[in-house]
Amino acid sequence: MSENKQEGRQADTNTSLPKEDWEKKLLENEKTALLPPAEEKKEEKPAFKRPSSGGLWAFLLLLTFAVSSVCGIYLTVKPVEKCEPAKPAVSEEAEDGTASKLATALSSRSGGKPGIAWIKIRGVIAQDNNTGPFSRPSGASSIAKKIREAGENKNVKAIVLDINSPGGTVASVQNIYSEILKAKENKKVVALFRDVAASGGFYIAMAADKIVAEPGTITGSVGVIMQTSNVEGLFEKIGVKVTPITSGKYKDMGSAFRPMSDAEKAILQDMVNDTYTQFFAAVKAGRPNVKPEDLTEYTDGRVFTGQRAFNLGFVDKLGGEEEARLLAGELAGLKDPKIITQRPDSLRELIFSFGSTMENQTLAKQLQTLSTPSVSYLWVN
Numbered sequence: 001m002s003e004n005k006q007e008g009r010q011a012d013t014n015t016s017l018p019k020e021d022w023e024k025k026l027l028e029n030e031k032t033a034l035l036p037p038a039e040e041k042k043e044e045k046p047a048f049k050r051p052s053s054g055g056l057w058a059f060l061l062l063l064t065f066a067v068s069s070v071c072g073i074y075l076t077v078k079p080v081e082k083c084e085p086a087k088p089a090v091s092e093e094a095e096d097g098t099a100s101k102l103a104t105a106l107s108s109r110s111g112g113k114p115g116i117a118w119i120k121i122r123g124v125i126a127q128d129n130n131t132g133p134f135s136r137p138s139g140a141s142s143i144a145k146k147i148r149e150a151g152e153n154k155n156v157k158a159i160v161l162d163i164n165s166p167g168g169t170v171a172s173v174q175n176i177y178s179e180i181l182k183a184k185e186n187k188k189v190v191a192l193f194r195d196v197a198a199s200g201g202f203y204i205a206m207a208a209d210k211i212v213a214e215p216g217t218i219t220g221s222v223g224v225i226m227q228t229s230n231v232e233g234l235f236e237k238i239g240v241k242v243t244p245i246t247s248g249k250y251k252d253m254g255s256a257f258r259p260m261s262d263a264e265k266a267i268l269q270d271m272v273n274d275t276y277t278q279f280f281a282a283v284k285a286g287r288p289n290v291k292p293e294d295l296t297e298y299t300d301g302r303v304f305t306g307q308r309a310f311n312l313g314f315v316d317k318l319g320g321e322e323e324a325r326l327l328a329g330e331l332a333g334l335k336d337p338k339i340i341t342q343r344p345d346s347l348r349e350l351i352f353s354f355g356s357t358m359e360n361q362t363l364a365k366q367l368q369t370l371s372t373p374s375v376s377y378l379w380v381n
Helices: 002-016 019-034 053-077 092-111 140-152 170-183 200-205 232-238 262-286 292-297 306-312 321-332 347-360 363-371
Strands: 115-122 156-165 167-169 188-198 210-213 218-220 225-227 303-305 374-378
Touching (some): 115 140, 140 156, 140 170, 156 321, 170 374, 200 218, 200 374, 210 306, 262 374
Parallel strands (some): 115 156
């Protein structure tokens, strides 16, 4: 049955079209099959491609750079006519007044309201010998700089020296002492004694207008100490011998690699006595109300409490930081003085301090400290 239907369809197809028309129709169908469908035809690409956003910004940046370069070259080579100096429109008095007002305005903008500067002095006072690439200025020079900047700041009316130190080397202590005297010409200075303010810490406080201490503060130790080391026996055990070549017999005086002679001891003792005389003069000038007999007795190197110092006149008031703040405000004429804080250490400074600490731990630094004697206003135990 199905075979008969197929034969009938073929017969109908063959008889419906002539042979020539059938072949022509077949050729047309073949050409149509080779052509892509209309919806699948791709659009023709335009002749100009629109630049992307990244390329557009790069082009604008390059164009701006080129224009800026041309303008810079033009302004550089362009001849400028010489102008006569303009005549002042105001008198010198008015100009000075304007400059003063401007300086006051800038000062008020930078520092805000008047207040007191709080400068901390901690640990042994000495110069920083770090020279590494990650070192930062610290030690006595940094403290002296802070005092100098506070003395130049118009918004700072008084300075509080927050001291917790057993002292330090002679030159470093005297450097800070001199800066305090300079700052005291325009500012009021109050020293605050914490746990320990002995020897060099006591020395720098002698430049202050007033001194505040806790009753239990350890202070005093007015004197000078010089310590030398002798590692001759140690070097003999490990087979090391040091042979100095000097231009004079006293050039290696205080060497850690040989015993000290009596003549060398006498020379060093004279130097210690000289520096002690300077210390005693600073205490006498800074504490004029202390009785002469007490001044002589309590400047022999002994330490004493803040209560004893107050009774003797070495300290003006007993108390802590609040008493020191109010006293500084009273001297400066401020009822409720605000503390003008300094900018905290940046990340860069913290990295530098880490580098300085690592440098201090090197063997060369330790040997240098061991072999180099120093004269110090320092309380040691």
